[in-house]
Amino acid sequence: MSGTEIVEDYSPNFEAWINDFSEWQTRIGFDPSWLGDYRFDIKFDWDTAGNKIEFGDFEGMPKWERRMQIPQQNIRDAIITMISVQGDTEFASVEQQNHLLDTAPTEYDKKSALRIMCEEQRHGWQMAYVLCTYFGEQGVREASKLLERNALEGTRILGSFNAPIDHWLDFFCFTHFIDRDGKYQLKMLSTSSFKPLAASMGPMLKEESFHLGTGANGLRRIVKQGVIPCELLQKYLNKWISTGLDLFGTDDSTSAQWAYVYGVKGRYDERESDIDADREHLNEASRELYFQELRDEMRRISSARKEGEPDLFIPSDKFNRGIGMYAGLKYTITGEEFEGSDDDYETYLISVLPTQEDENKLMNDYMKQDWIQYREWKGN
16 A cells, blocks of 8 residues: 555445435535535545654554454544544534534635535544444444534533534634644544554545634734724633633543553654653643643734734643643743632632623623735635
8 A cells, every 4th residue: 555545445334434424414504506616526645654663662563443453442442533533523623613604704714614514524434434444343333423412412522522602703813722732632543453444544634734824814804894893802812712722631641641551542743752751741841842832823823913013822731720730730831820719719810711791891892893814815
């Protein structure tokens, strides 16, 4: 196997899953006619996948290409979990976002969001194919669950993918911060010891770059337009960034350690790094790279603000955390430990996170104007 391969022959198990997928689209209100001539191709880039296991206790051995080559059931289970979580996020985001198409501020934004939703579905389709094709009945069961959980019911695996995306500012924050986390997760799987999973990541990463670019460009256009005050925008940054940081998982994660030992999931910079991995702090290392990238990108976005508007910034990684060493602790957006009672802290949170009053003002005042810089759609 070499090069990028598009698979068209499907197993009976996957054909049955496709029927369930069509029912899922109907159930969530995604009209298949919106797809136009878009196809859910199965794409494998075997060249970028590599042939030898690149890290962990099996380093140097041939990558596993079939289920029965994987030496232990617990390693198979770990791979299935990785594939299932990734697929779950793809379908969840479509459930969270598809209602926004009717209120797009420009045709460019509508077409961009629709492209993202098409590609997210293809990514989920790819993960379901890998489960059904390589992992027998266990894989078929997990592929079915991808369509049974629902973001609007709060049953998706990861918290960010159950969060409501109520309007286009949420959408741009989500695609900028949460899809950027998605880029990290895909790249960490691109070196996987299970070759079909690693080979799936190259095409997915190419498509994912458009998703997070849409978020960055959307926020930049909002800042340039100058209708929504930066003080209000900052509250939405505070809201979404903490949940993006939580997506990297717990500190000192044993599951991350074992995934590394098995060669299933590497570091974000696995192929670029010339230092040995700190196996006890894998999540923290990737989270810090992500956090620094957010800070660099926000400096570029903030530079477009109008004169007199306050600087936009990335809040401290200690603020409002639900996972990790700072989970449930009281810190300010600038990283200082909060001095005061729990009630005082709740009052503080109200001042730095979006309130219902903020939502009403956003929807009924600012978004009634030309609140985002116009951009013309020049795609197909």
